[in-house]
Amino acid sequence: xxxxxxxxxxxxxxxxxxxxxxxxxxxxxxxxxxxxxxxxxxxxxxxxxxxxxxxxxxxxxxxxxxxxxxxxxxxxxxxxxxxxxxxxxxxxxxxxxxxxxxxxxxxxxxxxxxxxxxxxxxxxxxxxxxxxxxxxxxxxxxxxxxxxxxxxxxxxxxxxxxxxxxxxxxxxxxxxxxxxxxxxxxxxxxxxxxxxxxxxxxxxx
Amino acid sequence: xxxxxxxxxxxxxxxxxxxxxxxxxxxxxxxxxxxxxxxxxxxxxxxxxxxxxxxxxxxxxxxxxxxxxxxxxxxxxxxxxxxxxxxxxxxxxxxxxxxxxxxxxxxxxxxxxxxxxxxxxxxxxxxxxxxxxxxxxxxxxxxxxxxxxxxxxxxxxxxxxxxxxxxxxxxxxxxxxxxxxxxxxxxxxxxxxxxxxxxxxxxxxxxxxxxxxxxxxxxxxxxxxxxxxxxxxxxxxxxxxxxxxxxxxxxxxxxxxxxxxxxxxxxxxxxxxxxxxxxxxxxxxxxxxxxxxxxxxxxxxxxxxxxxxxxxxxxxxxxxxxxxxxxxxxxxxx
Numbered sequence: 054x055x056x057x058x059x060x061x062x063x064x065x066x067x068x069x070x071x072x073x074x075x076x077x078x079x080x081x082x083x084x085x086x087x088x089x090x091x092x093x094x095x096x097x098x099x100x101x102x103x104x105x106x107x108x109x110x111x112x113x114x115x116x117x118x119x120x121x122x123x124x125x126x127x128x129x130x131x132x133x134x135x136x137x138x139x140x141x142x143x144x145x146x147x148x149x150x151x152x153x154x155x156x157x158x159x160x161x162x163x164x165x166x167x168x169x170x171x172x173x174x175x176x177x178x179x180x181x182x183x184x185x186x187x188x189x190x191x192x193x194x195x196x197x198x199x200x201x202x203x204x205x206x207x208x209x210x211x212x213x214x215x216x217x218x219x220x221x222x223x224x225x226x227x228x229x230x231x232x233x234x235x236x237x238x239x240x241x242x243x244x245x246x247x248x249x250x251x252x253x254x255x256x257x258x
Numbered sequence: 259x260x261x262x263x264x265x266x267x268x269x270x271x272x273x274x275x276x277x278x279x280x281x282x283x284x285x286x287x288x289x290x291x292x293x294x295x296x297x298x299x300x301x302x303x304x305x306x307x308x309x310x311x312x313x314x315x316x317x318x319x320x321x322x323x324x325x326x327x328x329x330x331x332x333x334x335x336x337x338x339x340x341x342x343x344x345x346x347x348x349x350x351x352x353x354x355x356x357x358x359x360x361x362x363x364x365x366x367x368x369x370x371x372x373x374x375x376x377x378x379x380x381x382x383x384x385x386x387x388x389x390x391x392x393x394x395x396x397x398x399x400x401x402x403x404x405x406x407x408x409x410x411x412x413x414x415x416x417x418x419x420x421x422x423x424x425x426x427x428x429x430x431x432x433x434x435x436x437x438x439x440x441x442x443x444x445x446x447x448x449x450x451x452x453x454x455x456x457x458x459x460x461x462x463x464x465x466x467x468x469x470x471x472x473x474x475x476x477x478x479x480x481x482x483x484x485x486x487x488x489x490x491x492x493x494x495x496x497x498x499x500x501x502x503x504x505x506x507x508x509x510x511x512x513x514x515x516x517x518x519x520x521x522x523x524x525x526x527x528x529x530x531x532x533x534x535x536x537x538x539x540x541x542x543x544x545x546x547x548x549x550x551x552x553x554x555x556x557x558x559x560x561x562x563x564x565x566x567x568x569x570x571x572x573x574x575x576x577x578x579x580x581x582x583x584x585x586x587x588x589x590x591x592x
Binding site: 085094251254 | 326329330331332333347350351352354355357359361364366383384
């Protein structure tokens with residue numbers, strides 16, 4: 054349980070440093086300040102991302118590292134090179150998946166000019182799911198977290214691999230796909246964001 | 259070839275029609291009706307290198323929409339645009355290197371950072387060489403006086419300072435084309451003057467092509483040789499600014515408050531166009547008679563309590579052009 058939580062907030066900590074800025078995209082669009090990103094010779098996606106790194110989230114990041122260290126000490130895990138590499142992969146995957154969801158939600162602002170509410174109906178419930186082992190949820194929800202909004206890959210599947218636990222409905226090696234799923238999901242998010250951008254350009258305000 | 263070519267440019271927006279009340283709100287959830295709004299109907303012009311063009315029109319005429327299409331922010335619904343040989347919306351990032359943009363109402367600087375840091379960031383973004391950066395900065399500091407506030411965070415700058423910093427920022431990468439969207443809005447007279455001098459200087463020395471939108475007739479008079487006037491998404495006039503100025507810009511209105519009402523109040527060279535109680539509106543042509551002549555004339559026969567001289571606004575000039583046409587003096591440039 055604690056290990057699940059620790060892994061979840063560890064990748065979340067990274068994620069908000071990098072991607073939390075996307076939450077304010079709707080304000081930028083509403084104020085018209087978003088135009089500025091379009092008159093610069095840079096990819097607007099990365100320009101917008103780099104615009105602001107959330108300093109405040111370093112606190113969370115630090116906190117998550119400490120929790121993670123305590124937990125792995127208490128569980129007396131044996132850290133082999135392979136496991137460390139696996140863990141890094143899982144974190145990268147987790148960051149990309151959660152960042153991807155943030156990006157997708159922010160992209161809604163291109164259509165609706167308001168996306169704040171979507172964080173509450175999609176982002177935070179999805180994050181809450183990751184605090185508990187997926188095995189306690191109905192099969193339907195497990196299926197969603199594996200294939201639709203792949204939050205199962207943020208911490209649950211990697212954890213089962215590291216701790217040698219069984220997953221009730223899925224093969225045990227699911228956790229190894231975390232980085233791959235992360236890259237794919239983030240790619241999808243990027244594509245949706247760009248699609249939104251092209252819509253913005255032909256409607257504007 | 260001209261540096262900016264615009265041919266039959268059009269832009270339509272679809273605006274969702276909302277009905278009022280709860281029933282209307284529910285209805286619009288199920289079936290939405292859209293109204294087509296043509297922001298830019300059919301605009302063509304071409305601008306040569308080094309020209310300074312005033313692009314003017316009343317609010318909602320389609321000025322900003324045109325500028326947004328020229329900068330690549332918006333994709334046109336129909337028609338062709340090329341800016342320095344590049345189609346902006348197809349190749350936005352390439353186009354961005356050739357243009358500088360100042361939106362008078364929104365800063366492009368980093369709100370929380372000291373001004374100098376914003377410049378450093380822009381230097382990195384546009385890959386400006388150290389040498390060029392130094393040269394440009396010293397020019398800006400000389401003419402715009404950036405020194406006094408270069409280390410102040412942008413959010414603490416006054417509007418005048420911020421505008422100066424903004425225009426300097428937009429010219430850091432030596433763009434051949436500069437778009438200024440209401441660069442003097444909200445500035446006081448001194449700051450406006452500084453701004454204009456700088457724009458003139460830049461245009462002369464670096465041969466920067468400037469497109470300027472504004473509501474301030476003085477901006478246009480002082481800066482531009484040519485103006486493009488649009489209204490309701492269509493071009494009303496394109497040509498020499500002097501012709502417009504002579505014909506319409508010199509019409510001023512003198513508003514006087516007299517001690518006593520006078521039914522037969524009349525002034526030579528002034529046309530009485532409105533009266534409310536003791537207040538009289540006199541329209542006069544500034545080429546024929548000066549305001550002070552009129553005032554002396556009136557004060558000989560009446561006691562003046564108060565007076566003001568109203569400058570013609572672009573809105574009224576446009577409506578006059580509409581009413582009277584521009585027939586014999588129209589000189590549309592190719």
